[in-house]
Amino acid sequence: MxxxxxxxxxxxxxxxxxxxxxxxxxxxxxxTPPLTKCYIRVDNPHLSKSLKRLKGFDAVKVNAVSTCDRDLVNLKFTVEIKKKGFLRDYEIAERTIDFGGVIPANKRVAHKGTWVRCENSRASRYYGIAYAKGTIDGINVQTLPVITEKIVLLPCGT
Amino acid sequence: MSQDSAENLNDAVRDDAYFALFGELISQNSSRYEEQASSLLKEGSLVLRVDNHWVKYAIDRSGCTCDISYDSGKTFSKYSWTRLGWTRKNKEKRLPAFFAQTEADVKFGLEN
Incomplete structure (x- = not known):
């Protein structure tokens, strides 16, 4: 059988x-493989040690880094800091760096200047968002917003 | 040294220099920043020259926008926004630090 x-x-x-x-x-x-390999890394919100040491008060800060395997022209790189609220989230700071001119392929571009002074030590939850706009080969391109890996509880009321 | 450690060290050096400048500005110019805050709250917007840049501030319901001109004041593009709170009292209290922050950014180099 x-x-x-x-x-x-x-x-x-x-x-x-x-x-x-x-x-x-x-x-x-x-x-279809992606035409470019452009990445944004946005670090988790943290308290700035420098400001605490130098001025005696805290600030919540978010850093981000962008890299692209193609030449970028007129890059506008934005980082936002958001606070979790009871009913909705609140934007507390936003900063856009305008990198005029050409950024060579594979060059790391850092965005380290988005911060907000803490008004008190009330615990609050923060996260960051980063996105970028620019021109690649004459075409205007824009990334999707990238959100921090974690929502971080910090002793920082804003 | 790993790349992350080197990057953290660079961040610390950068932050020390930047926040030292911020502290210096806010200590030296506190009365000027308070006057600017009163003027901004009264008029709703304010244009200032900081080093080689024209800086425009505009107040809204809960915060303040800062636009910067890269072409001698012909056009402005959005640079930053910060939450100040709803009340006039909170805005008056927080605006001086925002002025100092923007000036520190310009003096330190907007791309840094």
Whole structure:
């Protein structure tokens, strides 16, 4: 007695295998790779140690870094600091750095200047958002907003 | 030294220099910043020259926008916004630090 019931089943199995294989090849060939490899990394909100040491008060700060494998022209790199609220989140600071001119491919561009002074030590939850606009090969491009990995609880009321 | 450690060290050096400048500005110019705050709250907007840049402040319901001109005041583009709170009292209290922050940014180099 054969393992397979009949030749008809074997033929069908072979056709199904060929179809699956073809569909996988077709879908793979249809995937369009990204034209650029541009990344934004936005660090978690933290309290600035420098300000505390120098002036005796705290500030919440968010840093971000951007890199791109193509030359970028007129990059506008924005970082926002947001605070979690009871009903909704509040923007507490935003800063856009305008890098006029050309930024060579693969150069790391840092955005370190977005901060807000703490008014008191009330615990609040913060996160950051970063996004960028620029021109690559004459085409205006814009990234999606990138959010910090964590929402951080800091002893900083704003 | 790993790249992250080197980056953290650079951040600390940069922050020390930047916040030292911020502290110096807010100590030296506190009365000027208070006058600017009164003027801004009265008029709703204020244009100032900081080093080689024209800086325009505009007050809104809960904060203040700062626009900077890179072409001698012909056009302005949005640079920063900060939350000041809803009340006039909070705005008066927080505006001097925002003026000092913007001046420190310009003097330190807007791309830094």
């Amino acid at each position: 054969s393992i397979f019931p009949n030749k008809f089943f074997l033929a069908n199995l072979a056709i199904v295998c060929v179809l699956i294989s073809l569909s996988q090849n077709t879908s793979a060939s249809q995937v």
